[in-house]
Amino acid sequence: MAKKNTAAAVQIDIGISDKDRKKIADGLSRLLADTYTLYLKTHNFHWNVTGPMFNTLHLMFEGQYNELALAVDAIAERIRALGVHAPGSYKDFAKLSSIPEADGVPAAEEMIRQLVQGQEAVARTAREIFAAADAANDQPTADLLTQRLQTHEKTAWMLRSMLA
Template sequence: MGKKSEGKKAATLPVDIGISNDDRQAIADGLSRLLADTYTLYLKTHNFHWNVTGPMFQTLHLLFETQYNELALAVDLIAERIRALGFPAPGSYSAYAKLTSIEEADGIPSATEMIQQLVIGQETVVRTARALFPIVDAASDEPTADLLTQRMQIHEKNAWMLRSLLES
């Protein structure tokens, strides 16, 4: 039998994907803000799903459920990209509260106010993603650019669908 390696810590290999450590850090920081915005929007959307009332209840209840389920999948993709870049992903309410640009809802808003707040939230996520493109493009980080493009398309579509509900 060979020697036991108990107690020995395996050497960590540095991340060597063709993007400098500083650029990877800057991208991971931006993705952490995107993760915080996405998780905060997930929580807000789920809250509204539970608490919506009124004549549009069934429509909004189902729409909010579709959107929060998609957001739940998105947070995993974003966190995994941060990890692939070699950095820890934030994962606590306190971290998200410091990083997010999305405001929490006060009390239980009306259905119309819920829709308005979610439009603002969806568009906030788009702006957070878009702001990250200059560093991502400069670093030739195509996987992150692809992730950002997909997220922006989804959030822009969600904002449009929600906004359409507000038209008379």
């Protein structure tokens, strides 16, 4: 006798409506795509940076892409906790992300400029989700968004300071 799949029959009842969970998860999916795209761009720049600031930027970019890798997991797991499948392909991320890919290998200063723009884009995406999370009384998502905003705004400031 085959086992019956009971997982599909279990309804999610965490105090957030299906419609609100879907709306929040859709926003988080955009945040996931932006975060993953920024992760790839930052890792690419870590590998390919050259010039007099090589060591400083190589190490800085490494710290940033490691932080982004952890963030990707936290965002995807929050989407799953809301009962929605997290996007996980380049094709999905390309459709959802607001961050453009780098063309070729830019000079170090242009890398910094693009990463400032990427950090700010992720912050804007995170901020856009707040209204839906607040309206649904979704404190875990609001907490995640607050943490992401704090990190991206601080990182953008640090990168921007290198261009002054």
